[in-house]
Amino acid sequence: MVSPAIALAFIPLVLTLLIKYRYYFVLLYRAVLVRIWKDCVTGLSREERAYQYVLTHAIPGDPDSILDAFDIWCSKVEFISNIGPKKGKILDRLLMEQSPLTVLELGAHCGYSTVRIARALPLGARLYSVEMDQRNAAIAEKIIRLAGFDDDTVELIVSPSDEVIPQLRSNYGLEKLDFVFMDHWKKCYAPDLQMLEGSGLLGKGSMIVADNVLFPGAPKFLRHIRKSGLYEWRVHRATLEYSKGIRDGMAELIYQGIK
Numbered sequence: 001m002v003s004p005a006i007a008l009a010f011i012p013l014v015l016t017l018l019i020k021y022r023y024y025f026v027l028l029y030r031a032v033l034v035r036i037w038k039d040c041v042t043g044l045s046r047e048e049r050a051y052q053y054v055l056t057h058a059i060p061g062d063p064d065s066i067l068d069a070f071d072i073w074c075s076k077v078e079f080i081s082n083i084g085p086k087k088g089k090i091l092d093r094l095l096m097e098q099s100p101l102t103v104l105e106l107g108a109h110c111g112y113s114t115v116r117i118a119r120a121l122p123l124g125a126r127l128y129s130v131e132m133d134q135r136n137a138a139i140a141e142k143i144i145r146l147a148g149f150d151d152d153t154v155e156l157i158v159s160p161s162d163e164v165i166p167q168l169r170s171n172y173g174l175e176k177l178d179f180v181f182m183d184h185w186k187k188c189y190a191p192d193l194q195m196l197e198g199s200g201l202l203g204k205g206s207m208i209v210a211d212n213v214l215f216p217g218a219p220k221f222l223r224h225i226r227k228s229g230l231y232e233w234r235v236h237r238a239t240l241e242y243s244k245g246i247r248d249g250m251a252e253l254i255y256q257g258i259k
Contacts, residue, residue, distance in 0.1 A: 022245070023243060023244055023245035023246050024246065026243070026244075027079065027240070027243055027246065030078065030079040031079040031081075034078055034079075035078065035079075038078065045135060046078055046080065047080070047109070047110040047135070047136055047139045048135075048139060049077075049078065050070065050073055050074075050078070050080060050110055050139075051110065051139045051142060051143065053069060053073045053077065054066055054069045054070055054073070054143065054146070055142075055146070057069040057072070057073075058146070060146055060148070061146075061147070061148040062147070062148075063115050063116075063118070063119040063147045063148065063149075064119070066115055066143065066146060066147050067085075067088075067112065067115060067116060070082060070112050071084065071085050071242075074241070074242045075242050079242055079243075080109070080110065080112075080242075081109075081212070081241060082109070082110075082112035082113060082241060082242075083112070083113050083116065083183060083211050083241060083250075084241030084242055086238055086239070086241070087211065087236070087238050087241060087248075087250050088113075088116055090236050090238075090250060091113075091116065091117070091120075091181070091209060091250075092116070092120055094179075094207065094209060094252065095117060095120040095121065095179065096120060098178065098179055098207055099122045099125075100121070100122075100125060100178030100179035100207070101122065101124065101125045101126070101178055102125070102126060102128075102174060102176060102177055102178050102179075103117060103121065103125065103126070103127045103128065103177070103178065103179045103180070103181070104127075104128050104130070104168070104177050104179070104180045104181070105117060105127060105128070105129040105130065105180075105181045105183075106130050106161045106180070106181070106182045106183070106184045106188070106192060107130070107131065107161075107182065107183040107184030107185075108129040108130065108131035108136070108137065108140040108156060109131065109136055109140065109183070110136055110139045110140050110143060111139065111140035111141075111142075111143030111144050111147075112143070113181065113183055114127065114129045114140060114143070114144055114154060114156075115143060115144060115147045115149070117181060118144070118147070118149045118153055118154050119147070121153070125153070126152070126153065126154075126155065127153065127154045127155070128155050128157060128168070128172060128174075129144075129154060129155070129156050129157065130157045130159065130161050130164050130184075131156065131157075131158060132158070132159060132160040132161065132184075134158055137156060137158040140156060141156055144156065155172075161184060161188055161192050162188070162191065162192065162195065165192060165195045165196060165199060166195065166199065168199065168201060169199065169200075169201065174201060175201070176201055176202075176203045176206070177196070177201045177202060177203075177206055178205075178206060178207070179206070179207050179208075179209070180196065180202075180206070180207070180208040180209070181208075181209050181210075181211075182208065182209070182210040182211065183210075183211040183212070186212060186213075186216055186217060186218040186221070187218075187220075189210055189213075189218040189220070189221035190218070190220040190221040190223075190224050193208065193221060193224065193225075194224065196208075197228075197230065202255045202257075203255065203257075204255060204256060204257045205254060205255065206254070206255040207252065207253065207254055207255075208231075208251075208252075208253040208255065209250060209251065209252055209253070210250065210251040210253070211250050212240075212248055212250075213235060213248075213249050213250065213251045214235070214237075214247060214248045214249040215240055215246055215247060215248040218251075221251070222235075222251070225251070225253060230255060230256055230257065230258065231253040231254060231255055231256060232253070232254045232256060233251060233252060233253040233254070234251070234252050235249040235250065235251050235252075236249060236250045236251075236252060237249050238250060
């Protein structure tokens with residue numbers, strides 16, 4: 001039996017930890033506990049609930065309206081790890097500067113970043129968006145088409161990234177990737193980047209943008225780009241999407257090729 005005196009001695013430590021990590025506890029509550037409860041109550045997945053909200057609050061054919069509805073839902077209702085509006089503006093700027101014609105997205109999830117990328121592309125550009133989860137891909141497909149993008153602009157590929165990348169040249173006729181956006185499983189960042197390097201689809205000036213490289217983090221990916229010497233790169237510091245106080249970052253890489 002712990003004496004009251006010993007228990008009282010731990011109170012300052014517990015309070016200190018609660019204060020220090022309060023934003024992480026809030027994230028745990030919003031991202032995990034609320035999700036489990038609503039999954040049970042509604043019988044729908046979190047992504048299906050997000051789609052229902054967007055469907056009833058956004059204007060069909062208006063990508064900006066769809067992104068705004070997503071942002072409201074993710075900020076005030078439930079948490080989904082989209083890129084969000086703050087880091088999204090960095091992505092928007094990079095796309096505008098690059099004006100890429102061939103874009104690869106790894107990790108469509110429920111279509112937020114897909115719509116964000118597609119709306120910034122120049123006329124005649126094509127986005128290949130990869131999502132391995134079939135249920136999420138079904139939601140992403142609905143969101144993409146709701147935003148007004150057809151198959152000529154956005155092609156959704158439902159398969160794991162490590163199966164798609166080797167087939168991009170043979171099955172999809174790609175010769176070069178101008179822009180790659182990574183927001184799938186962080187453990188896949190490094191091997192998928194190395195696979196892209198070996199595919200010959202990255203040319204001098206190709207840009208790769210990778211989200212969440214600091215939280216939850218992609219240390220092997222960062223270590224690879226530091227050591228490879230293939231890139232000019234930087235990390236855009238930011239906070240985690242739809243959260244306060246949790247530091248995150250988005251990596252921007254420009255492929256230089258083998259020197």
